[in-house]
Amino acid sequence: MDPNDIITLFEGGLQAIRMNYYPPCPEPELSIGLNSHSDAAGITILLQINEVEGLQIRKNGAWIPVKPLANAFVINIGDIMEIVSNGIYPSIEHRATVNSNKERLSIATYYSPKLDGDMGPAPSLITPQTPALFKRIGVADYYKGFFSRELRGRAYLDAMRVQNPKIQSKM
Numbered sequence: 001m002d003p004n005d006i007i008t009l010f011e012g013g014l015q016a017i018r019m020n021y022y023p024p025c026p027e028p029e030l031s032i033g034l035n036s037h038s039d040a041a042g043i044t045i046l047l048q049i050n051e052v053e054g055l056q057i058r059k060n061g062a063w064i065p066v067k068p069l070a071n072a073f074v075i076n077i078g079d080i081m082e083i084v085s086n087g088i089y090p091s092i093e094h095r096a097t098v099n100s101n102k103e104r105l106s107i108a109t110y111y112s113p114k115l116d117g118d119m120g121p122a123p124s125l126i127t128p129q130t131p132a133l134f135k136r137i138g139v140a141d142y143y144k145g146f147f148s149r150e151l152r153g154r155a156y157l158d159a160m161r162v163q164n165p166k167i168q169s170k171m
């Protein structure tokens with residue numbers, strides 16, 4: 001990838017922070033802390049603050065716990081990274097469960113392109129053999145769409161896909 005594609009996109013970009021508080025739940029199997037989703041941003045840096053288990057990633061269809069490590073960050077690849085890398089770096093589906101007797105806290109910071117630009121697969125990655133797999137869209141419109149839907153797996157990323165990418169074979 002031409003590094004300028006990333007610089008152009010993320011220069012002057014946006015950093016958001018979210019703090020999550022999951023109270024204890026007497027019947028954790030009937031409840032979910034945070035529904036399954038992939039993060040909309042480019043990358044996420046996450047801290048599981050009080051080292052209580054709850055974060056899970058989906059791998060080959062199974063939910064795998066991500067055990068909190070003291071003073072360690074979790075890095076998530078988000079949907080924008082999947083789009084910009086034209087599918088080379090897939091975003092990770094994850095969710096957070098709750099515990100019956102322990103509260104849980106996490107803090108996530110998301111790195112995004114600037115809101116007044118647009119984003120799509122990096123032009124330097126698009127060739128006749130590797131056509132764009134995702135649409136180009138204004139970043140503000142992308143987030144408006146994301147926040148107007150419920151969190152549900154990678155459904156929003158799927159909505160960004162080009163329906164029939166045209167692969168041209170080499171002569």
Ligand SMILES: O=C(O)CCC(=O)C(=O)O
Pocket residue numbers: 018020034039046048054055094095096105106108
């Ligand atoms: O609480 C967690 O460990 C996950 C939080 C999360 O996925 C998010 O805030 O996007």
Ligand SMILES: [Fe+2]
Pocket residue numbers: 037038039094
């Ligand atoms: Fe997340």
